[in-house]
Amino acid sequence: MTTLETHYKKIKDLHHEEAVAPGTGLCAGCGGLEGLRLGLKELGNDVLICNAAGCFTLLSVYPFTPLKGSWLYTTMGGPVPAAQGVRDALDIQLSRKTLTEDDNLSIVVVAGDGSSNDIGLGATSAALHRKLDFIYFCYDNEAYGNTGFQLSASSPYGSSTQTTPSVKFHPVGAELNKKNLFDIWRAQEPTYIATVSPREPIDLSNKFAKAKNLVGPRMFICMSPCPTGWGFNPKDTQLIAKLAVDTGIFPIKEYFEGKVIHTKQPRRRLPVEKFLETQKRFSHLFEPERKSDVIEQIQKTVDKYWEPYE
Amino acid sequence: MFRVRLHGRGGQGIKTASQILGSAAFFSGFQAQDFPLYGAERRGAPIVAFTRINRQNILERGPILVPDILLIGDESLLEDIQAAPLCGADNFTAIFINSSRLPEKLQENYSLSTLPHVLDITSLCVKFLDNGSSTSAAIAAVGARLLGQIEFPALKEAVELELNAQGINSDLRKKNIDLAEEVFQLLTPMEVKERPEKNITSSKLISSEQKPVVLAAPIILEPGNMALRKTGNWRLDRPEIDYEHCNNCLICYARCPDGVIGIKTDGSPEIDYDHCKGCLICAQECPGHFIKTVKESGSWE
Ligand SMILES: Cc1ncc(C[n+]2csc(CCOP(=O)(O)OP(=O)(O)O)c2C)c(N)n1
Ligand code: SF4
Ligand code: SF4
Ligand code: SF4
Numbered sequence: 001m002t003t004l005e006t007h008y009k010k011i012k013d014l015h016h017e018e019a020v021a022p023g024t025g026l027c028a029g030c031g032g033l034e035g036l037r038l039g040l041k042e043l044g045n046d047v048l049i050c051n052a053a054g055c056f057t058l059l060s061v062y063p064f065t066p067l068k069g070s071w072l073y074t075t076m077g078g079p080v081p082a083a084q085g086v087r088d089a090l091d092i093q094l095s096r097k098t099l100t101e102d103d104n105l106s107i108v109v110v111a112g113d114g115s116s117n118d119i120g121l122g123a124t125s126a127a128l129h130r131k132l133d134f135i136y137f138c139y140d141n142e143a144y145g146n147t148g149f150q151l152s153a154s155s156p157y158g159s160s161t162q163t164t165p166s167v168k169f170h171p172v173g174a175e176l177n178k179k180n181l182f183d184i185w186r187a188q189e190p191t192y193i194a195t196v197s198p199r200e201p202i203d204l205s206n207k208f209a210k211a212k213n214l215v216g217p218r219m220f221i222c223m224s225p226c227p228t229g230w231g232f233n234p235k236d237t238q239l240i241a242k243l244a245v246d247t248g249i250f251p252i253k254e255y256f257e258g259k260v261i262h263t264k265q266p267r268r269r270l271p272v273e274k275f276l277e278t279q280k281r282f283s284h285l286f287e288p289e290r291k292s293d294v295i296e297q298i299q300k301t302v303d304k305y306w307e308p309y310e
Numbered sequence: 311m312f313r314v315r316l317h318g319r320g321g322q323g324i325k326t327a328s329q330i331l332g333s334a335a336f337f338s339g340f341q342a343q344d345f346p347l348y349g350a351e352r353r354g355a356p357i358v359a360f361t362r363i364n365r366q367n368i369l370e371r372g373p374i375l376v377p378d379i380l381l382i383g384d385e386s387l388l389e390d391i392q393a394a395p396l397c398g399a400d401n402f403t404a405i406f407i408n409s410s411r412l413p414e415k416l417q418e419n420y421s422l423s424t425l426p427h428v429l430d431i432t433s434l435c436v437k438f439l440d441n442g443s444s445t446s447a448a449i450a451a452v453g454a455r456l457l458g459q460i461e462f463p464a465l466k467e468a469v470e471l472e473l474n475a476q477g478i479n480s481d482l483r484k485k486n487i488d489l490a491e492e493v494f495q496l497l498t499p500m501e502v503k504e505r506p507e508k509n510i511t512s513s514k515l516i517s518s519e520q521k522p523v524v525l526a527a528p529i530i531l532e533p534g535n536m537a538l539r540k541t542g543n544w545r546l547d548r549p550e551i552d553y554e555h556c557n558n559c560l561i562c563y564a565r566c567p568d569g570v571i572g573i574k575t576d577g578s579p580e581i582d583y584d585h586c587k588g589c590l591i592c593a594q595e596c597p598g599h600f601i602k603t604v605k606e607s608g609s610w611e
Contacts, residue, residue: 027321037567
């Protein structure tokens with residue numbers, strides 16, 4: 001069994017240089033930004049980011065950019081086709097020797113869960129089929145954040161979003177289950193897939209360090225607590241990221257050479273409500289009266305996921 | 311017509327305050343119009359909202375350039391050139407500032423032409439709501455009271471309506487109403503002089519010339535120049551490291567989403583206050599609680 005090669009053991013080992021300059025317009029306490037920040041520290045500056053329309057479009061606001069590398073803004077469905085285009089262009093130039101290997105760039109897609117699970121998924125599947133050599137970073141804030149937090153295929157069952165508030169005839173809020181993007185990607189056997197949490201910088205950095213040296217499609221899903229959309233005080237972003245892992249709601253794992261390994265398995269899972277009760281998007285599960293059936297349903301789904309591993 | 315302009319930071323409830331004020335005026339028999347204006351930035355960045363109140367129909371549209379009442383949701387905005395809350399204010403304009411300082415001091419420091427109305431809204435919000443940055447009901451109450459044309463029951467109804475629409479539970483709505491009442495009682499109506507209405511004149515249309523697309527393509531050639539934008543002005547609270555106790559574990563450095571905690575040559579963390587947005591994750595995450603939080607007010611003593 002291949003386990004994660006460990007480069008980093010301590011926070012002090014992480015790259016001290018920041019690849020994302022401060023001053024961006026993203027919310028104070030944005031969990032996704034923390035994930036991207038740590039990931040890019042590892043990938044370095046020789047990257048070309050194809051960024052799907054979403055919150056992270058605010059990374060670069062003309063005439064400013066926080067990045068030392070290149071950035072290309074694409075439509076919500078278009079970051080992966082854009083990645084294919086720039087990858088091909090670079091490869092052609094490299095083969096014609098109009099660019100040298102020193103000028104080569106890693107192609108990185110940055111996209112929200114809406115783009116990744118919905119409108120962008122078809123093109124991503126096509127690129128996985130073609131074994132496009134790129135890194136995909138999906139910051140998962142579990143809704144369409146940029147436009148005011150509407151339901152995406154990644155919004156979890158029982159959460160309220162702008163389009164699925166808890167109302168008389170739909171008290172649960174979102175009634176569908178979150179899409180399993182990890183397994184959808186896995187079915188196409190890309191080179192590497194990992195889920196990462198901003199609260200686990202060592203695990204995250206090791207995964208990026210590993211992916212960096214591989215070839216082919218390499219995919220990341222980053223749990224991205226969103227104070228604005230989820231409804232919590234920005235200071236609690238990391239606490240909520242931790243609870244997502246400790247309750248087992250967000251499994252930290254990787255897929256490599258045909259196997260899935262949990263790289264951080266909670267020893268004793270906390271009850272899911274420890275996570276749910278921290279956020280306004282779940283407050284209708286607790287007041288005016290407790291919706292025990294919904295909370296139980298969420299717990300059951302999590303238990304079922306972990307059953308084979310515990 | 312009364313024109314009220316509200317300034318604050320995203321997440322502080324300024325937009326809701328403009329809505330509450332509009333509804334309270336409506337319940338008092340006025341016509342009302344309210345809307346916010348903000349850029350692409352998220353929570354924390356300066357925002358502005360407007361409420362127009364009139365006995366007749368309101369035909370005027372667009373931002374309020376010359377306000378009758380200015381409601382400034384936190385004092386630090388006065389030092390923010392992007393927010394520029396005093397823009398367009400004249401001798402007719404009544405200025406309200408959320409601050410714990412004396413009106414005379416504020417007038418002197420910010421060279422205000424009139425003595426501002428001042429109340430420490432943040433402390434009241436902490437007292438009533440246990441949250442200093444939920445200022446919507448309090449700021450709306452200030453506007454309603456200063457205008458002197460809105461009675462408390464109308465304000466109460468408006469707070470109830472607007473906060474309910476936002477999914478705020480009844481317990482918290484009740485606390486907001488108590489807060490609004492306290493603010494209402496602490497202030498006295500001002501004398502609002504109605505401005506003589508100006509006729510609106512039309513301006514000439516400007517037609518622009520077509521240029522080659524490369525001239526218009528937004529290409530940024532200076533890497534990392536985002537740092538020129540100082541997001542430090544978003545902060546309502548400032549994290550301060552207690553270096554006597556800090557053991558340089560660097561957890562705060564690892565957890566700061568904006569990467570504004572640097573590492574000094576001696577291995578200790580250092581906060582870049584030009585950019586720190588004040589999320590306070592660092593203070594929350596420091597294992598020994600060696601980062602304390604201090605309320606931001608203007609940079610003068
Ligand atoms: C085809 C299309 N529909 C709608 C939009 C408007 N739009 C811009 S960003 C966005 C939300 C994207 O959500 P997600 O991918 O989850 O990223 P987030 O905003 O959460 O960062 C939407 C709907 C668009 N740009 N393109
Ligand atoms: S809305 Fe959420 S995901 Fe978007 S920038 Fe703000 S915190 Fe980040
Ligand atoms: S409050 Fe702390 S964690 Fe938040 S931006 Fe400032 S330094 Fe970073
Ligand atoms: S987390 Fe606390 S103890 Fe650790 S480096 Fe930061 S301030 Fe010092």
